[in-house]
Amino acid sequence: MHWFPQLLCLALLGYAQALSSSGNRVLVVTEQVSDKEKYSKFWGDLENRGHKLLFKSPKDDRIALFQHGERAFDHIILLPTKSKSFGPSLTPTLLLQFINKEGNILLTLSAESLVPSAISSLLLELDVHLPPDRFSVTVDHFNYDTLSASEKHDVLLLPQPSGLRKDLKTFFAADGLIAFPRAVAQELGSSSHLLTPIVRAPETAYSYNPKEEAETVEDPFAVGSQVTLVSSMQARNSARFTILGSVESLEDVWFDATIKALGGKEVKASNREFAKHLSAWTFMETGVLKVGNVEHHLSKAGFGNSNVVQSGYLNPRIYRIKNDVTFNFELSEYSFDHLDPFVAAPEDTVQLEFTMLSPFHRLDLQPISKTQNSTIFSTTFRLPDQHGIFSFRVNYKRPFLTNVDEVREVTCQWSKDTMPSSCKDIRAALAECLQSSECVLIQRHQPNDCLRPPLLETLPTRCQQLKKGYGECKRGMIDMRKRFRGNQPIAVSKELEGEKSPQLYAGGGTGSAVKATSGHEDERVETVVGLDGEKRVVR
Numbered sequence: 278m279h280w281f282p283q284l285l286c287l288a289l290l291g292y293a294q295a296l297s298s299s300g301n302r303v304l305v306v307t308e309q310v311s312d313k314e315k316y317s318k319f320w321g322d323l324e325n326r327g328h329k330l331l332f333k334s335p336k337d338d339r340i341a342l343f344q345h346g347e348r349a350f351d352h353i354i355l356l357p358t359k360s361k362s363f364g365p366s367l368t369p370t371l372l373l374q375f376i377n378k379e380g381n382i383l384l385t386l387s388a389e390s391l392v393p394s395a396i397s398s399l400l401l402e403l404d405v406h407l408p409p410d411r412f413s414v415t416v417d418h419f420n421y422d423t424l425s426a427s428e429k430h431d432v433l434l435l436p437q438p439s440g441l442r443k444d445l446k447t448f449f450a451a452d453g454l455i456a457f458p459r460a461v462a463q464e465l466g467s468s469s470h471l472l473t474p475i476v477r478a479p480e481t482a483y484s485y486n487p488k489e490e491a492e493t494v495e496d497p498f499a500v501g502s503q504v505t506l507v508s509s510m511q512a513r514n515s516a517r518f519t520i521l522g523s524v525e526s527l528e529d530v531w532f533d534a535t536i537k538a539l540g541g542k543e544v545k546a547s548n549r550e551f552a553k554h555l556s557a558w559t560f561m562e563t564g565v566l567k568v569g570n571v572e573h574h575l576s577k578a579g580f581g582n583s584n585v586v587q588s589g590y591l592n593p594r595i596y597r598i599k600n601d602v603t604f605n606f607e608l609s610e611y612s613f614d615h616l617d618p619f620v621a622a623p624e625d626t627v628q629l630e631f632t633m634l635s636p637f638h639r640l641d642l643q644p645i646s647k648t649q650n651s652t653i654f655s656t657t658f659r660l661p662d663q664h665g666i667f668s669f670r671v672n673y674k675r676p677f678l679t680n681v682d683e684v685r686e687v688t689c690q691w692s693k694d695t696m697p698s699s700c701k702d703i704r705a706a707l708a709e710c711l712q713s714s715e716c717v718l719i720q721r722h723q724p725n726d727c728l729r730p731p732l733l734e735t736l737p738t739r740c741q742q743l744k745k746g747y748g749e750c751k752r753g754m755i756d757m758r759k760r761f762r763g764n765q766p767i768a769v770s771k772e773l774e775g776e777k778s779p780q781l782y783a784g785g786g787t788g789s790a791v792k793a794t795s796g797h798e799d800e801r802v803e804t805v806v807g808l809d810g811e812k813r814v815v816r
Contacts, residue, residue: 298561298562298565298567298611299351299352299379299381299560299561299562299565300348300350300351300352301327301328301329301351302328302329302331302349302350302351302352303323303328303329303330303331303350303351303352303353303354303560304331304333304340304342304350304352304353304354305320305330305331305332305333305354305356306333306334306335306340306353306354306355306356306363306367307332307333307334307335307356307358308334308335308336308356308358308359308360312356313332315528315529316527316528316529317529318529318532318549319527319529319532319552319556322549322552322553322556323556326557326562326613328352328560331350334364335358335360335363335364335367335393336360336363336364337364337366338364338365338366340364340366340367341366342366342367342371342372342374342375342380343371343374343375343378347378348375348378348379348380350380351380351381351560352380352381352382352383352559352560353372353375353380353381353382353383354382354383354385355382355383355384355385355396356385356524357385357386357387357389357390357391357392357524358390358391358393359390359391360391360393361391361393361394362393362394362395363393363395363396367395368395369395369398369399369402372395372399373399373402376512376516376518377512377514377516378516379514379515379516380516381516381517381518381519381559381560381561382517382518382519382559383519383521383555383556383559383560384396384518384519384520384521385521385523385524385527386407386460386461386520386521386522386523386524387459387461387523387524387525388412388413388414388415388431388459388460388461389412389459390524391411392407392411392461400520403469403471403472403510403518404465404466404468404469404472405463405464405465405466405472405508405510405520406463406464406465406466407461407462407463407464408461408462408484408486408498408499409498410486410498412486412487412488413461413462413484413485413486413498414431414459414460414461414484414485414486414487415431415433415457415460415461415462415478415482415483415484415504415506415522416429416430416431416433416482416483416484416485417430417433417478417479417481417482417483418430418481419479419481419539420433420434420435420479420481420482420538420539421433421434421538421539422434422456422536422537422538423537423538423539424535424536424537424543425458425534425536426458429487431458431459431460431487432456432457432458432459433456433457433460433478433479433482433506434454434455434456434457434536434538435454435455435457435476435478435479435506436453436454436455437449437450437451437452437453437454437455437547437551438450438475438476438507440622441473441474441676442624443622443623443624444622444623444624444625444675445622445625445675445676445677446564446621446622446625446675446677446678447677448554448557448558448563448564448677449475449476449551449554449555449558451547451550451551451554452547453544453545453546453547453550454536454538454544454546454547455476455526455546455547455548455551456526456531456534456536456546456548457476457506457522457523457526458523458525458526458531459523459525460506460522460523460526461484461522461523462478462484462498462499462504462505462506462522463504463505463506463508463520463522464498464499464503464504464505465505465508469510471510471511471512471513472508472509472510473508473509473510473511473676473677474505474507474508474509475505475507475508475509475519475555476505476506476507477502477504477505477506478501478502478504478505478506479501480501480502481501482500482501482504483497483498483499483500483501483504484497484498484499484500484504485497485498505522506521506522506523507519507520507521507522507555508520509558509559509677511676511677511679513680514680515565515679515680517558517559517560517561519555519558519559521555526548526551526552527548527552531546531548532546532548532549532552533545533546533549534546534548557613558677561611561679562611562612562613563611563612563613564610564611564677564678564679565610565611565678565679566608566609566610566611566619566673566678566679566681567608567609567610567611567616568606568607568608568609568681568683569607569608569609569651570605570607571605571606571607571669571671571683571685572591572592572604572605573592573593573602573603573604573605573669573685573687574590574591574592574593574602574603575590575593575596575600575601575602575603576601576602576603576657577601592685593687594687594688595687595688595689595690596660596687596688596689596690597660597689597690597691598660598661598662598663598664598689598690598691599659599660599661599662600659600660601657601658601659601660602657602658602659602660603655603656603657604629604642604655604656604657604658604669605653605654605655606627606629606642606653606654606655606671606683607648607651607652607653607654608627608651608652608654608681609650609651609652615650616650616651617650618647618648618649618650618651618652619651619652620652625675626641626642627641627642627654627671627673628640628641628642628671628672628673629641629642629656629669629670629671630668630669630670630671630672631658631660631661631667631668631669631670632667632668632670633663633665633666633667633668637661637663637667638658638661640656640658641656642654642655642656642671643655643656660689661689663689664689664690664691665688665689666686666687666688666689667686667687667688667689668684668685668686668687669684669685669686669687670682670683670684670685671683700747700750700751703743703746703747703750704747706743707740707743707744707747708724710737710739710740710743711724711727711728711736711740712724714727714736714737714740715735716732716735716736728744
């Protein structure tokens with residue numbers, strides 16, 4: 278048994294790696310070797326969190342984002358360059374393919390560097406617009422650092438971003454001010470709901486080209502809240518693309534800088550903490566949802582979950598209409614190196630949809646219990662009076678959280694000892710019509726004999742119509758073309774009075790679906806196979 282400790286260590290190591298929501302291979306694309314020293318504290322924080330950094334030049338032909346059809350890296354950091362274009366390994370098409378393969382990208386910009394054509398094309402694909410001027414910078418004459426930008430006002434001091442809405446969670450909030458030196462403004466288009474601003478500029482900020490010698494700015498690129506300094510795009514596969522408009526905010530100088538707002542006191546900048554939160558969210562260390570057990574079963578008084586499992590009734594494939602069903606959903610949230618129980622925002626709820634082609638029920642899932650690393654959400658409801666194939670679906674998609682879309686299909690059938698009320702009503706009306714007919718009342722024939730030729734021809738037209746409608750109703754129960762909508766309820770009170778009813782079966786009226794018979798028509802006999810596999814003869 279000397280090998281047992283080694284196997285245990287390997288198992289624990291595999292478990293620890295399995296907890297990571299994404300990989301730790303980071304490609305840093307930088308043109309200058311000095312960037313390693315300029316951002317040394319930022320690189321050190323990433324390495325302390327377990328990331329492995331590989332520095333490459335954008336012109337390096339040996340860069341390969343994919344190997345054997347899979348990602349060679351899990352994350353990419355793109356620093357500003359002085360060249361107008363990247364190499365052939367970093368084209369917009371390859372970067373989009375990297376996102377489609379669930380890779381994450383952190384793009385940094387600077388007003389003192391050019392934006393490569395590959396980056397401009399990629400941002401246009403994502404509906405993110407940059408200033409047309411190469412050296413445009415964002416300034417604010419009311420929210421700037423009086424120590425380092427007393428004249429140019431191009432170092433903005435902004436508080437830590439809070440939640441966009443009360444029903445959204447935020448992963449970037451902290452105490453203190455963040456310094457954004459020489460930031461590039463971004464304008465987000467309204468055509469994509471995948472784009473989300475993280476840090477917006479104040480109402481007094483604007484973007485302009487400082488090389489234009491003019492006392493006033495007549496046509497700025499963007500003003501006020503139109504200016505976004507930090508933005509994000511989370512794709513449908515939950516891959517993340519973050520745009521930081523000020524790469525200088527990641528420098529060691531600003532990690533330890535002392536700043537002073539207009540009319541304020543000298544304080545230490547919170548750039549290091551903000552950089553940690555921003556990179557952690559981009560690299561899937563926060564805001565990642567994990568789905569645990571998904572269970573559904575019949576809900577009965579005194580019928581606990583343990584009894585459900587032992588009796589074999591957990592997650593059945595078939596239910597009966599109008600069954601009371603309980604649905605349980607386990608959800609966790611990944612936070613840096615461990616899983617926590619998921620807690621929704623104060624005004625947000627996780628919902629369950631019980632749907633066919635469209636939702637029959639949309640119910641709020643209530644948290645009923647918590648484990649060490651998950652929350653159990655649950656709800657109990659009654660299945661609709663409709664047979665067919667249904668789905669339990671939890672479709673939870675929120676900004677800054679990975680998408681959750683879990684579907685479980687079940688079949689709802691009629692009860693074995695009952696029949697749809699539409700067929701029961703029309704059968705009762707047909708029986709009453711036969712009992713009052715001459716074939717049964719005077720000639721003393723059996724009702725079944727009266728429904729067959731030649732006695733069928735002697736029945737009143739009303740009885741023949743009810744017989745025809747009853748056959749169509751029974752056929753609608755097993756007809757695959759109607760199995761989604763089924764037979765609709767009918768009323769036969771007018772039939773009992775000798776009048777035509779507006780509707781007999783599955784949406785058809787007596788005037789259009791059942792015609793008066795002359796007694797010389799041939800009866801059509803069909804053999805159909807029901808849902809239970811048995812053959813039936815339908816006239």
